[in-house]
């Protein structure tokens with residue numbers, strides 16, 4: 001079955017393959033951290049998956065890589081958490097509580113199209129954005145493991 005995915009392969013190479021299995025929150029965080037190394041200003045990352053699959057955990061890894069902050073909290077109550085990295089900001093956005101109809105009205109798009117990086121949980125609350133260039137991270141729960149699919153959507 002699933003092999004241990006720990007390896008010393010440079011991060012830029014490991015994402016040629018796009019399925020990963022993690023066996024703990026720490027492994028999911030580490031995968032997020034490696035994934036961060038291929039992100040650049042302007043990138044949009046959608047985190048998809050059911051409740052409690054590990055979207056925030058993966059985001060914590062990305063944020064740790066950019067800001068050396070230990071724990072990104074779930075932004076569920078804040079909607080948007082902002083982090084300062086070198087030359088850019090990271091926005092960790094959770095749209096779960098948002099009514100799709102008002103997503104645009106609150107100006108969420110201002111965050112998406114610029115030189116910063118946006119990481120979005122429950123991005124399906126945003127109408128239309130599926131058509132834009134973004135990364136799709138889909139996390140599936142398999143008992144204690146997580147299957148994580150990473151795709152660059154153009």
Ligand SMILES: Nc1ncnc2c1ncn2[C@@H]1O[C@H](COP(=O)(O)OP(=O)(O)OP(=O)(O)O)[C@@H](O)[C@H]1O
Nearest residue numbers: 022023024025028050051052053054055056057146
């Ligand atoms: N391999 C794994 N990767 C990530 N999380 C895991 C893993 N195994 C167990 N967990 C647990 O699953 C939960 C994931 O929580 P997290 O808040 O990251 O999920 P989420 O997808 O952001 O949830 P929500 O839908 O509420 O936003 C944590 O309690 C974590 O400890």
Ligand SMILES: [Mg+2]
Nearest residue numbers: 055056074121
């Ligand atoms: Mg979350």
